[in-house]
Each structure stands twice: as C-alpha cells, then as structure tokens.
Amino acid sequence: xxxxxxxxxxDHILDHFESPYHKGHCPGATCxxxxxxxxxxxxxxxxxxxxxDQRIEEAWFDGKGxxxxxxxxxxxxxxxxGKTLEQLxxxxxxxxxxxxxxxxxxxxxxxxxxxxxxxxxxxxxSEHQPAAEEMASSNAR
Amino acid sequence: xxxxxxxATWRTIRAEFPIxxxxxxxxxxxxxxxxxxxxxxxxxxxxxxxxxxxxxxxxVHRGIHELGDRMTTxxxxxxxxxxxxxxxxxxxxIVFTSGxxxxxxxxxxxxxxxxxxAGDVVLLNEMEHHANLVPWxxxxxxxxxxIRHIPLTTDGRLDMDQLDTVLDRQVxxxxxxxxxNVLGTINPxxxxxRRAHDVGALIAVDGAQSVPHGMTDVTxxxxxxxxxxxxxxxxxxxxGVLYGRRELLEAMDPxxxxxxxxxxxxxxxxxxxxxxxxxxxxxxxxxxxxxxGAAIAYIKQIGMEPIMAYEHxxxxxxxxxxxxxxxxxxxxxxxxxxGAIFSFVVEGVHPHDLSDLLDRQGVxxxxxxxxxxxxxxxxGLAASAxxxxxxxxxxxxxxxxxxxxxxxxxxxxx
Numbered sequence: 334x335x336x337x338x339x340x341x342x343x344d345h346i347l348d349h350f351e352s353p354y355h356k357g358h359c360p361g362a363t364c365x366x367x368x369x370x371x372x373x374x375x376x377x378x379x380x381x382x383x384x385x386d387q388r389i390e391e392a393w394f395d396g397k398g399x400x401x402x403x404x405x406x407x408x409x410x411x412x413x414x415g416k417t418l419e420q421l422x423x424x425x426x427x428x429x430x431x432x433x434x435x436x437x438x439x440x441x442x443x444x445x446x447x448x449x450x451x452x453x454x455x456x457x458x459s460e461h462q463p464a465a466e467e468m469a470s471s472n473a474r
Numbered sequence: 475x476x477x478x479x480x481x482a483t484w485r486t487i488r489a490e491f492p493i494x495x496x497x498x499x500x501x502x503x504x505x506x507x508x509x510x511x512x513x514x515x516x517x518x519x520x521x522x523x524x525x526x527x528x529x530x531x532x533x534v535h536r537g538i539h540e541l542g543d544r545m546t547t548x549x550x551x552x553x554x555x556x557x558x559x560x561x562x563x564x565x566x567x568i569v570f571t572s573g574x575x576x577x578x579x580x581x582x583x584x585x586x587x588x589x590x591x592a593g594d595v596v597l598l599n600e601m602e603h604h605a606n607l608v609p610w611x612x613x614x615x616x617x618x619x620x621i622r623h624i625p626l627t628t629d630g631r632l633d634m635d636q637l638d639t640v641l642d643r644q645v646x647x648x649x650x651x652x653x654x655n656v657l658g659t660i661n662p663x664x665x666x667x668r669r670a671h672d673v674g675a676l677i678a679v680d681g682a683q684s685v686p687h688g689m690t691d692v693t694x695x696x697x698x699x700x701x702x703x704x705x706x707x708x709x710x711x712x713x714g715v716l717y718g719r720r721e722l723l724e725a726m727d728p729x730x731x732x733x734x735x736x737x738x739x740x741x742x743x744x745x746x747x748x749x750x751x752x753x754x755x756x757x758x759x760x761x762x763x764x765x766x767g768a769a770i771a772y773i774k775q776i777g778m779e780p781i782m783a784y785e786h787x788x789x790x791x792x793x794x795x796x797x798x799x800x801x802x803x804x805x806x807x808x809x810x811x812x813g814a815i816f817s818f819v820v821e822g823v824h825p826h827d828l829s830d831l832l833d834r835q836g837v838x839x840x841x842x843x844x845x846x847x848x849x850x851x852x853x854g855l856a857a858s859a860x861x862x863x864x865x866x867x868x869x870x871x872x873x874x875x876x877x878x879x880x881x882x883x884x885x886x887x888x
Binding site for chain 1: 830
C-alpha cells in the first residue's frame with residue numbers, strides 16, 4: 334500500500350488547522366476543562382455554554398499543538414454545538430475518528446482524540462460532581 | 475580498527491544491521507535516524523542472544539552444572555568488557571541494572587537518601603533528561619536537601635563562567651549528562667569532576683548518549699558514578715550499567731532487596747553480599763548483559779576512534795545540510811562542539827506533524843520533549859523534532875532527511 338503525503342494532511346484537516354472554528358474563549362461559558370498530552374506536551378482547553386434545555390449553545394477551544402490535535406478540536410466544536418447532553422453521551426471515540434475522516438495511526442489517535450477526551454471528562458465531571466462543575470464554571474468566568 | 479570512510483568497509487558494516495535494509499508500509503526505504511532513542515543491533519548481538527537461549531541459558535551464580543557455569547562465565551565476561559570500556563579499575567565497580575534510569579535511581583536512593591542532609595545542595599542543570607532530574611528531586615524532598623542549577627548559555631552549553639556562583643561547599647553532588655540527548659552538547663565532565671571534588675562534592679554522570687559515541691575513562695576523568703544503557707549501545711533492551719567507585723558503593727545502602735544480594739538471612743534480619751551482588755537483587759538480565767558484552771566486543775573491533783571520527787564528520791555534514799532548510803532552527807551549539815544529535819524546529823510545522831510527514835517518506839525521527847521538559851520550557855517550546863545519527867548512517871540518509879523536511883514544509887504552505 335502506498336501512502337502519499339496528502340492522505341493525512343488533506344484540505345479537511347489543513348482548513349480546520351489554518352482557519353479553526355471557534356478558537357478562543359466562549360462567551361458566558363458554563364463548563365470548561367483543559368488537559369495536555371504528556372507525551373508531546375500539546376495542550377488544549379475546551380469551553381462550552383449550556384442552555385437551560387441542556388443543549389450546547391456554543392463550544393470553543395484554545396491551545397497549542399500539532400495540526401491533528403488542533404484540527405480535531407475545531408471539528409469537535411463544530412460538531413457538538415446544538416447537541417444535548419443526552420445526545421453527547423452516545424458520542425463515542427469512533428464517532429470522533431469518523432468526523433476527522435482521515436485514518437490515524439495509534440500514536441496519532443492520541444492527538445486526534447485529545448479534545449474528545451477533554452469533552453468527555455468535562456461532561457462526566459459536570460454530571461457527577463456538582464462542586465467540580467461550579468469550580469470549573471467559575472474558572473471559566 | 476575499521477576505516478569507515480572507505481565505502482566498501484562501511485557497506486560491510488552496514489550489512490551487519492539487517493533491520494536497516496527494509497521497505498516500509500509506504501513503499502519507502504527506511505532511513506533510521508532515531509538512534510538516540512534506541513540503537514539498532516548488529517547480527518553479532520542478535521546471534522549471541524539466540525545462542526544463549528538455544529545453548530547456554532541457566533540461572534547465574536546458582537546451579538552447579540555446566541549450563542550454569544557457562545552462563546555465569548558469559549555474564550562475568552560481559553562485566554569485564556564493561557569495565558574495560560569505561561576504564562574502571564575493578565570489575566566489582568560494575569553493577570548491572572535495567573538501564574540508565576534504574577542506575578541513576580540507584581544512586582539517588584542508595585547514596586542520596588542515605589547521605590544527603592537538610593541544607594545540602596544537589597547541583598543539576600536544565601539540559602538533563604528527566605531520569606537525571608526527578609530521582610534527585612525526590613531524594614531532596616526526602617532529606618531536606620536543595621536543588622540548584624548550573625546556568626546554561628544561550629546556545630545550550632553549561633555556563634562554566636558562572637559555575638562558581640552555584641558550586642560551593644553546600645553542594646554534595648553534581649549530576650550531569652556527558653552528552654545532551656536533545657542539544658547534542660558535549661559537557662566537560664572531567665573539569666566538572668575536578669571542580670566538584672575541589673568543594674568536596676561527588677559527580678554522577680549520565681552517559682546514556684556519550685558512552686556509545688565517545689571515549690569514556692572514569693579513572694582518568696575521576697568520575698564517581700556513571701550510568702548508561704545497553705540498548706543505546708547497540709545491545710539488548712533491559713540491561714544497563716552503574717559504575718561507582720568502590721568506596722562509594724560499599725558505603726551505600728542497597729536499593730532492592732531479595733535473592734542474590736544477601737550474605738546471610740536470619741528470621742528477622744539480613745546482611746548484604748559483596749559488590750556488585752549487593753546491588754543486583756533477584757534474577758538479573760543476564761542474557762541481555764551477555765548481549766551487551768557482544769555489542770561492546772563488536773564496537774571494539776570496529777574501534778571507537780574510527781566511529782567517533784566518522785560520526786563527527788557526518789554531524790558536520792548534517793549540520794550544514796539542515797542549515798540550508800528555510801525557517802529551520804537547530805537547537806544547541808554549533809559543530810564541532812556537539813555530537814550527532816540534531817533537535818530542531820521548523821517554523822509553522824509542529825514537530826509531531828513533521829515527524830508524521832517524514833515517516834510517510836520513510837524517515838524515522840523523534841518528536842516531542844524527549845524527556846526534557848525543563849529544557850523545552852526554557853527554550854519556549856512544547857516540543858521539538860530530533861534526528862540522531864550513528865556510524866551505520868551515511869550522507870545519502872542525511873540528504874533524504876533534508877528532502878523530506880522540504881516536502882513536509884510544502885504541505886503546510888499550500
């Protein structure tokens with residue numbers, strides 16, 4: 334099998350990397366969480382504003398890292414807006430990798446799933462630890 | 475002694491590393507430039523290990539039978555090979571461990587936690603690998619000792635002009651790498667040893683990168699402790715070495731307790747075996763140690779001096795070629811004061827993306843912080859890309875690296 338340079342770094346990834354969707358801070362964020370990939374030092378934070386109907390009104394990310402981790406975070410933010418928390422419970426790693434579209438090797442999946450992992454941790458914390466949620470939301474302000 | 479500048483000789487030696495001659499999933503030929511992470515193994519080493527498992531395997535220092543004798547002889551011959559390689563006086567000063575990390579932990583635990591006191595200082599620096607930082611942080615925490623750093627120059631050397639500002643009689647140990655795994659900087663360990671001894675301090679040297687690529691002489695250079703890994707010395711994984719001066723090793727406490735390291739065990743106490751067994755609890759990596767012995771014999775046959783000369787010249791070429799790449803910055807000092815390790819950043823291309831794009835062209839490098847987060851923090855970088863060379867690489871492979879970097883840049887400049 335021959336692999337070309339364009340297989341991974343196609344327009345889909347590079348467009349999101351160069352012109353990311355919602356990179357920066359989320360106005361009126363209600364939840365935020367950040368993490369870093371200890372292997373490569375990439376860091377990413379995710380901020381979302383939940384509506385009264387438990388629907389994600391806006392999702393923003395910020396961070397530094399490789400094209401895959403940053404593009405995937407942009408793709409993630411675009412995909413989860415408008416979704417309810419219930420809908421996001423069904424959203425799995427496989428779905429995230431499908432959204433990225435390009436095949437990732439095991440080592441690059443860590444990059445592609447960094448934002449997804451942060452989202453899942455944030456949602457878990459907000460559901461299971463009300464105190465943590467308050468802390469997270471006060472940090473976001 | 476081999477003349478590596480002779481192409482036919484070089485090709486014969488290269489052919490001893492069959493792993494280097496392969497085509498990858500991309501259809502590209504492998505260009506292996508990640509020796510600083512782990513070196514490839516010559517046939518001689520692989521054959522030695524296979525023979526041990528097929529013919530000689532038996533636990534060492536135990537069975538009174540032929541296989542036990544054979545395997546013990548192979549292990550102890552390897553220890554003698556290491557002693558000679560390092561220029562140590564006595565074979566009992568050579569302790570087999572699992573690798574550099576284990577060796578440095580052994581010193582930080584067995585010596586550091588026993589002899590450091592509140593107010594003492596361990597002198598480190600920001601170019602050290604985490605394995606020569608974190609064990610000292612923990613030893614300092616346990617004893618109340620303090621950590622200090624030797625300042626670095628902007629081009630990534632120890633600032634020896636400022637050594638006096640940090641090296642005083644409070645310092646009990648200087649822990650330093652002989653060659654940076656990121657910057658390629660070759661540190662003046664003999665001078666550091668002399669200056670440390672002048673104030674009554676010891677020196678512990680991380681030789682993981684230096685021992686496979688340079689001459690080591692712990693006696694001439696008055697090194698107190700030195701650690702290195704087998705797998706970076708063209709040998710097997712799972713084995714490493716701690717050299718320690720006899721009186722220091724004798725004064726230290728064991729790090730691990732159990733079989734083989736004891737002299738006598740009663741119902742509630744034990745006494746320790748003589749060196750080096752005192753630090754070799756449990757069944758050690760004896761076949762790997764035999765493999766390391768084979769690797770040392772192999773390198774000795776080629777000759778460390780021709781290897782150093784060849785790698786030095788290849789490093790000069792690589793430095794020149796990399797400098798041709800627009801917006802590429804090499805970290806660390808300029809040639810000739812460096813080893814054949816090149817960490818670099820390319821403006822606009824994250825090291826992970828660069829490494830991935832190089833992989834697609836067959837070129838294997840490393841990307842990340844290379845276990846040196848304090849150094850990368852100082853450089854203002856989260857990560858860098860690193861190409862590291864050995865005598866089994868050649869100029870064509872350096873050319874492949876440069877072409878692959880140029881192609882990777884084009885992907886991000888659509």
